[in-house]
Amino acid sequence: MIYTLSQVINDLNIDTGSGDYSKQVVLLTSIVSESISEVDNYTNRYFTSGSHTERYNGSGDTMLYIRNPNITSVSSLQYLVWTTFQTLATDFINDIEIISDLNAVQLLNGFYYFYGNKNIKITYVSGYDYTNLPSSIKTFLREYSALLYWNMPLSSKQGRLGIQSKNDTNVIGYGTVYKDELTKLHTMYLDSFKWYSL
Numbered sequence: 001m002i003y004t005l006s007q008v009i010n011d012l013n014i015d016t017g018s019g020d021y022s023k024q025v026v027l028l029t030s031i032v033s034e035s036i037s038e039v040d041n042y043t044n045r046y047f048t049s050g051s052h053t054e055r056y057n058g059s060g061d062t063m064l065y066i067r068n069p070n071i072t073s074v075s076s077l078q079y080l081v082w083t084t085f086q087t088l089a090t091d092f093i094n095d096i097e098i099i100s101d102l103n104a105v106q107l108l109n110g111f112y113y114f115y116g117n118k119n120i121k122i123t124y125v126s127g128y129d130y131t132n133l134p135s136s137i138k139t140f141l142r143e144y145s146a147l148l149y150w151n152m153p154l155s156s157k158q159g160r161l162g163i164q165s166k167n168d169t170n171v172i173g174y175g176t177v178y179k180d181e182l183t184k185l186h187t188m189y190l191d192s193f194k195w196y197s198l
Helices: 005-011 021-043 135-149 179-189
Strands: 050-058 063-065 071-081 084-087 096-099 104-107 116-126
Touching (some): 050 071, 071 096, 071 104, 135 179
Antiparallel strands (some): 071 084
């Protein structure tokens, strides 16, 4: 996973020896899940390591740009003939090259992606763990989890960003409005990772 309970505890400087720590574990676990989901949903990509099978439009070229980042291997590459998928390449050492900078799979030795609509099917492994995750994603996870923690009623905290938390009627307390802070976080740290469907 790109973010774990131990990391959020460290980032939020949670005292695991305190009497209310056990009560906060459920909250912290939900914050981890929500933080990861926020990254995935906003960017329309999956950053946690895993296997994916997806279909793409063939361009008639040798390059296929892949949705999920940090491709580590390809296990299947097929093209659609009428209603049946046929093997496009089987030698994943000599006939393809993973272009990390472009997050793409390039075909070699005369192979190319036949032109068509959703006619290329690829199965591949991609993703990160926390150790090799891009620094801007790490920063977003830290800031977003902190924003959630310090503004959730169950945490009994307020004012995470150095301003008094307030609800819609400007009364100091819980129910914090932090839409502006969220917009800034997304724009600053996640926009460059967004995947736009073709």
